[in-house]
Amino acid sequence: MLIDSHCHFDFNVFDADRAAILARCEQLGISNIIVPGVTAKRWDNLLSLTQGSSQLHNALGLHPMFMAEHTAADISQLNDYVARFNPIAIGEIGLDFYLEHHDKASQTALFEQQLELAVKFNLPVILHVRKAHDAVIQLLKKHRVKGGIVHAFSGSEQHALLYIKLGFLLGIGGTITYDKATRVRRLFSQLPLTAIALETDAPDMPLQGQTGQRNSPESIVTILASLSALRPESTDLIAKTTTQNVSQLLALPSSLD
Ligand SMILES: [Zn+2]
Numbered sequence: 001m002l003i004d005s006h007c008h009f010d011f012n013v014f015d016a017d018r019a020a021i022l023a024r025c026e027q028l029g030i031s032n033i034i035v036p037g038v039t040a041k042r043w044d045n046l047l048s049l050t051q052g053s054s055q056l057h058n059a060l061g062l063h064p065m066f067m068a069e070h071t072a073a074d075i076s077q078l079n080d081y082v083a084r085f086n087p088i089a090i091g092e093i094g095l096d097f098y099l100e101h102h103d104k105a106s107q108t109a110l111f112e113q114q115l116e117l118a119v120k121f122n123l124p125v126i127l128h129v130r131k132a133h134d135a136v137i138q139l140l141k142k143h144r145v146k147g148g149i150v151h152a153f154s155g156s157e158q159h160a161l162l163y164i165k166l167g168f169l170l171g172i173g174g175t176i177t178y179d180k181a182t183r184v185r186r187l188f189s190q191l192p193l194t195a196i197a198l199e200t201d202a203p204d205m206p207l208q209g210q211t212g213q214r215n216s217p218e219s220i221v222t223i224l225a226s227l228s229a230l231r232p233e234s235t236d237l238i239a240k241t242t243t244q245n246v247s248q249l250l251a252l253p254s255s256l257d
């Protein structure tokens with residue numbers, strides 16, 4: 001059993017063949033797919049997609065790459081929706097200081113408000129962090145959330161260890177399939193297996209050799225194989241442990257059996 005811990009499966013590019021992809025995922029043993037929220041406008045659509053499915057689970061949050069779309073009312077709506085719809089996490093939230101013309105102050109304010117909601121509802125968080133690990137770690141020390149996943153982690157080993165100490169898993173996706181991604185490949189070959197989560201970030205982050213193509217949650221199988229080639233443990237043990245990591249953190253129903 002495998003989990004895709006980060007997949008934007010609600011995006012329109014999947015509208016035509018979403019059911020077929022889900023059926024193939026089931027055959028491949030991909031039993032759970034986590035679908036994070038990005039903007040308030042899309043939450044209703046996301047909820048209607050995930051609520052009828054035992055395979056799909058939603059997080060709710062306001063993504064730092066879409067600052068122009070967020071409004072002052074979104075945080076109170078988030079508070080409302082979290083209370084009403086019980087998402088498995090607050091996400092996708094974070095800081096993106098890699099973006100051109102980014103506004104550090106407004107991103108930070110929005111992020112802190114969402115961390116506070118995670119504390120209030122005792123939920124983990126799904127983080128998007130680019131060029132901002134020090135700032136994020138500092139804020140996580142201030143707002144003590146119960147943990148979470150740093151999605152598509154590509155920071156330093158030192159950052160990784162600080163996140164682990166704060167109760168976080170580090171997400172690895174298609175990057176691990178790239179021969180030239182030596183730094184990330186070395187890091188994920190050495191991290192404790194209990195700190196790793198598999199993810200695709202589909203439809204983004206295509207695998208090596210698939211540039212320009214739509215990525216799919218089915219890629220989890222290839223990502224697992226690439227990680228396994230770099231590590232001493234068996235593929236089975238890596239699959240089992242990474243699945244357990246995510247299902248325990250997010251309290252997925254299958255982890256409560
Ligand atoms: Zn994402």
